[in-house]
Amino acid sequence: MRSFLQSYKALSISLFMIWMVAMVFSAEFILSQVMILFVAMALFEYHPGFPWLRWRRQLRENTRLWWSYRPYLFIAIPFLLVLVSTLWSSDLDYTLERLRIKLPFLVLPWALAGIPRLNRREYNYLLYFLVALMVVACMYVGLNYLMHFQEINNMISKGKSIPTPSNHIRFSLVLGFAILSGFFLIQERFVIRFRWERWLILGMTLFLVAFIHVLSVRSGLLVFYVAILVWLLQYVFKTRRWWVAALVGVLLVILPVAAYQLFPSFRMKMEYVRWDLLQHQHGTGANYSDSDRLTSVQVGWEIGKRNPVIGVGAGDLKEAVAREYAASFPETAPKMPHNQFVTIFAGTGALGLGLFILGFFYPLFYRRNYRDPLFLALHVVVLVSFLMENTLENNFGVSFFLLFLLLGLNHLHPDPNT
Numbered sequence: 181m182r183s184f185l186q187s188y189k190a191l192s193i194s195l196f197m198i199w200m201v202a203m204v205f206s207a208e209f210i211l212s213q214v215m216i217l218f219v220a221m222a223l224f225e226y227h228p229g230f231p232w233l234r235w236r237r238q239l240r241e242n243t244r245l246w247w248s249y250r251p252y253l254f255i256a257i258p259f260l261l262v263l264v265s266t267l268w269s270s271d272l273d274y275t276l277e278r279l280r281i282k283l284p285f286l287v288l289p290w291a292l293a294g295i296p297r298l299n300r301r302e303y304n305y306l307l308y309f310l311v312a313l314m315v316v317a318c319m320y321v322g323l324n325y326l327m328h329f330q331e332i333n334n335m336i337s338k339g340k341s342i343p344t345p346s347n348h349i350r351f352s353l354v355l356g357f358a359i360l361s362g363f364f365l366i367q368e369r370f371v372i373r374f375r376w377e378r379w380l381i382l383g384m385t386l387f388l389v390a391f392i393h394v395l396s397v398r399s400g401l402l403v404f405y406v407a408i409l410v411w412l413l414q415y416v417f418k419t420r421r422w423w424v425a426a427l428v429g430v431l432l433v434i435l436p437v438a439a440y441q442l443f444p445s446f447r448m449k450m451e452y453v454r455w456d457l458l459q460h461q462h463g464t465g466a467n468y469s470d471s472d473r474l475t476s477v478q479v480g481w482e483i484g485k486r487n488p489v490i491g492v493g494a495g496d497l498k499e500a501v502a503r504e505y506a507a508s509f510p511e512t513a514p515k516m517p518h519n520q521f522v523t524i525f526a527g528t529g530a531l532g533l534g535l536f537i538l539g540f541f542y543p544l545f546y547r548r549n550y551r552d553p554l555f556l557a558l559h560v561v562v563l564v565s566f567l568m569e570n571t572l573e574n575n576f577g578v579s580f581f582l583l584f585l586l587l588g589l590n591h592l593h594p595d596p597n598t
Contacts, residue, residue: 188221189296196587197309203579204317204354206346211579215284215291222291242294251546251589252289255582257539258572259285261524261532265494275495281575284582292586303591304370307361307554308381314358315384317345318391325394325445336448342395350576352392352400353565357584359388360407360557367553393439396449399568403561405432410560411553473518473568479504480517484525491529500526516573520566523573543589555588 195214202210222242224233236242246252259282262275269275298306325332325342332342344351362385371377392400408428416425439446483492483500492500498516505514517523525533540563543549550556562571562581571577 188294189298189302191221192218192292192295193298193302193306196306196583199579199583200306200310200313203576203583204313204345204351206576208575211575215288215579218291219287222294236294238294243290246290246293249293249589249593251543252293254539254542255289255585256286257535258282261528261535262494265491265528265532267493268490269493269495271495271499274498275493278494278573281573281578284578288582288586292590295590297593298587298591300368300591301370303587304365304368305372306587307365308370308372310354310358311362311365311381311384311388314355314388317351318355318388318395320345322391322394333444333448336396336445337452339452341397342445344395347574347576348395348397349399349565349569350571350574350580352395352397353403353561353571354580355388355392355395356400356404356407357558357561357580359385359392359404360411360561361554362388363411364554364557389435393436393446394443396443396446398449398453399565401436402568403564406564407557407560408432411557414553414556472512472515475509475512476501476515476517477519477522479508479515480519480522480526482508484522484529487526487529489529490531491525491527494527497523497527516570518569520570520572523570543585547592549588549592552588552592555592558584558588 195217199211199214201207202214223236223239225236259279262278262282266275266279321342321344336342341348362381365381366378366385369378370381389404392404409432412425412428416422436446440450441447479501483497483504491497501516502514505512517526521533521536524536528536540559544555544559550559558581565571565577569577572581
C-alpha cells in the first residue's frame with residue numbers, strides 16, 4: 181500500500197508539471213486531458229489481472245477526506261453559483277458553457293483529495309520547475325521580440341502587446357507568480373542537489389523580474405508590485421525590521437524608473453496608457469483598450485444595480501451585456517465586464533458576490549494559511565487580477581488559480597496522512 185501511494189504521488193507530481201506546461205503554452209487539449217486523468221486516477225486503480233482497471237479501494241475514504249477538509253467545499257462555490265442561477269437563466273447554451281468552465285471548482289478538489297500530502301521538498305520542486313519553465317517561455321518570447329523588434333514596437337505604440345504563447349494577460353499573471361515563487365525558493369535556500377543552484381535560482385528570478393518589465397503587461401506588473409508590498413508588510417509585522425522594508429521600498433521605486441529608461445516596450449506602454457486614459461476623460465476613447473475595459477465594468481455595474489439581490493443569472497449575463505451596450509454605447513462592440521467582482525455581482529447579485537468572496541478567502545484564513553508567504557502571494561495575485569479581469573471566466577484563469585490553490589492546500593493540509 182505504501183509503495184502504491186508513493187507511485188501515485190510521483191505520477192501526480194508529473195501531471196502537475198504537464199499541467200504547468202500546457203497552461204503556459206496554451207495547450208488547452210492537453211490541459212483538459214490532465215484534469216480528466218486526475219479524475220480517472222481518483223476513480224480507478226491498476227489491477228495486474230483482467231480487468232486491468234478497477235474501482236479504487238480508497239474511493240470512499242478519499243471522498244470522506246474531501247468532505248471533511250472544509251476549504252475544498254468552499255472552493256466549489258463558483259460552480260454552485262452558476263448552477264443555482266440556472267433557475268433564473270434562460271440562455272441555455274451560455275449557461276452550459278459557464279457550467280463547463282466552472283466545473284473544475286467542484287471536481288478537482290475531490291479528485292485531488294486522495295493525493296498523499298506533498299512534503300516541503302516536493303512542493304518546492306514543483307515551484308523550481310515553474311520558475312525554469314517561465315525562463316524558457318520568456319526566452320522564446322524575447323527572441324521573437326528581438327527578431328521582429330520594430331514591428332512589435334509599432335504594435336505596442338498602438339495598444340497591442342508583445343506576442344506570448346498564451347493570452348498575454350494570463351501569461352503575465354503566471355510570470356508574476358513565478359517571480360514570487362523564485363523569491364520564496366531563495367528564502368527557503370532550496371536546491372535539488374548542488375549548492376550553486378541557489379545562484380541559478382537567483383539568476384533566473386532576476387531575469388524574470390527584468391522580463392516582466394519588458395513584457396509590460398499592466399496586470400502582471402501590478403500583481404507583482406502589490407504582492408511584494410504585501411510581503412513587505414508581513415515581514416515587518418513579524419520582524420519589526422523597518423530598515424529592510426525601507427530598502428526594498430526604495431528598490432521598488434527605482435525599478436520602474438530604470439525600466440522606463442532601459443526598455444522601449446515599457447516606455448511605450450506607459451505612454452500609451454497615459455494617452456488612452458486621457459481619451460477616456462474626454463469621452464473619445466470608445467475603441468481603445470483601457471477605455472473599453474472601463475466601459476465594460478460600467479456596463480456590468482449598471483446591470484447589477486438593476487438586479488441587486490440575485491442578478492440577471494450567470495447564464496443570461498452575456499445577453500444582458502449586449503442589450504446594455506446597444507442602449508448606452510451603440511458605437512462600441514459588447515465586451516464582458518473586465519472585473520471578476522462586477523461579473524459575479526451582475527450575474528448573481530449581492531448574495532452571489534458575498535458567497536463568492538467567502539469562498540475565495542476561506543482557504544486563506546483556514547488555520548491561518550496566510551502565514552505561508554506563497555499561499556498568501558497567490559491570493560494577492562489573483563485578487564488584484566480580479567480588479568482588472570474576469571479571471572475565472574475562462575479555462576486559463578480557472579486552471580492557474582486551481583493548480584496553485586490545490587497544491588498549496590495539499591501541502592498545508594494539517595493531517596500528515598493525506
